[in-house]
Amino acid sequence: MSSMPEASDANALLQPGQIIRPMLKKTEVPALVAKLYGLTVVSVKELNSYDDKNYLIQVQPKTDNPHMTDLSPHGYVVKVTNSLDSKNTHLMAAQNDMMLFLHSRGVNVPKPCFPEKRRKEKKCSWDYRRLFIFTRYYMVRIADLCAGKILHQVKYTSQLFYECGELAARMDNELMDFKNDFLKNRKLIWMLQNTPDLTKFIFAVRDARRHKMIQEILEAWDQRVVPLLPTLDRGMIHGDFNEQNIIVDSAPEDPDDYHVTAIIDFGDIQESCYVFEIAITIMYLMIEVEEMPPSDAGGHVLAGYLKHRSLSEAEWGVLRECVAARFAQSLVMGAYSYEQDPGNEYLLTTARRGWDVLATFWSAPKEEILERWRKIIRSYEK
Structure with a gap:
């Protein structure tokens, strides 16, 4: 049993070539x-x-x-x-x-x-x-x-997506009262505000068209998101609200009727922008949905989220870029991490459909995406 390690690298970011995964069987x-x-x-x-x-x-x-x-x-x-x-x-x-x-x-x-x-x-x-x-x-x-199944294991429905948005908003509302001085200064490669750091790892994306798309997203982040960062509401967020971390469960009398019950894995918690939380949620629920066009998942998630929290005009203005940036993070870091840990197929979870979903999402006009999301949101108000 070793003594407690020094915390001198407490906010160090992952560097290319660094192996950090535990060697435990x-x-x-x-x-x-x-x-x-x-x-x-x-x-x-x-x-x-x-x-x-x-x-x-x-x-x-x-x-x-x-x-x-x-x-x-x-x-x-x-x-x-x-x-x-x-x-x-x-x-x-x-x-x-x-x-x-x-x-x-x-x-x-x-x-x-x-x-x-x-x-x-x-x-x-x-x-x-x-x-x-x-x-x-x-x-x-x-x-x-937390009893139940992870969301990834059950059939996706618009109701489950709505409930994911609700849980994310409820959690963010509660965390408005949570204070932690350390998290205010935490540095993490997975923080959306660190999207520009992807330039260190983009070499792992070997396909020229995909490489170009990531570069476009990074440029859009720099031009459209960075100037607005000081105006966005901030607080403590979960930071990794995805289909592998969302727990669903059903009642014994209706075992196929699943509802969102819990959220797990607090490894990426941070003090950051609230709009990043909802963008991360939308991105991950878009990846493998087959029951609807992937982008539509965002409308259902937002409908649930907006039941408990509102979005400012500035947040609406950067939401599409934030979703795309999370795609870029997951895809680039997945490609890089797989090079470091070949055979760990979990690292390629996003890549299986993510590149195609991102290409369709990024090529669609921004206002077309936002209007579609607003239309879905309005359908819950009837």
């Missing part, structure tokens, strides 16, 4: 969980993850851990954080704090669990240190599992 998880949390693992399933390693575990109903007397019947998620974020105990504390805050406000999110033994560290508050622990170069945490 599935077979090592039971021993790790037993040592840190006093739980006896009976099954392990590796979950999709980008830079971290996540595992779903089921455990025996008894434990000697005095902090976990009521064990979750649905299991737990073990999160082994990448080496870059693991250097930042302030970030981990902020994630735990946000999840506990939202949980207290009635938003269904994972609830962090306490390790078996309390460990005192001088450089981080004792309350937060109880919620994560170090092994080798990586930070390890577990949280109870």
Whole structure:
């Protein structure tokens, strides 16, 4: 067990060639969980993850851990954080704090669990240190599992998209009361405001037409979004509201009638523009929808979002560029990360349909897209 790493690189951005994903095997998880949390693992399933390693575990109903007397019947998620974020105990504390805050406000999110033994560290508050622990170069945490399926596993419907927008807005509204000094200064390659940093990784996009499209999006960002950034409303956001992180569930009497129930994975939380939250949500729900034209997903998400939050004219003015920029981030970083970690097919999730969806979306006139979204929004007002 190593000591707490220094936080000198707390806001360091990922650099080309840097390998940060944990080198942990599935077979090592039971021993790790037993040592840190006093739980006896009976099954392990590796979950999709980008830079971290996540595992779903089921455990025996008894434990000697005095902090976990009521064990979750649905299991737990073990999160082994990448080496870059693991250097930042302030970030981990902020994630735990946000999840506990939202949980207290009635938003269904994972609830962090306490390790078996309390460990005192001088450089981080004792309350937060109880919620994560170090092994080798990586930070390890577990949280109870939010019951249900991820949205990606069920058939998409306009109602589910509407509910995604509702949850995103409700969460953003609650987070208006959440304060964290560290998150105000967090730097992350996945922050939309860092879209210009894609120039460091665009070499991984080998196709000339795709490369040109990304360059056009970066130019549009610089010309249309950057000048308006100081005018956009800001606050704490989730930052990764996507189909892999949205949980849906159904009632036993109607198992095919799914509804959005929870949001997971707080790895990308940040202080940023609220319009980025809705743009990220729209982009990910466009990728694999087959039940409607991909762009129409944005109208249904916005209809749900606008039920609880409004958008200013400035936010409407940059929304299309923000959606395109998130496509660019996901596609460029996916291509780059796959070069670093060949065989990790999860890194290509966006690429399977994303390039074609983005090409259609980006080639459509901006006002045509916005008017279509407004028309869908009006259909919910009847």
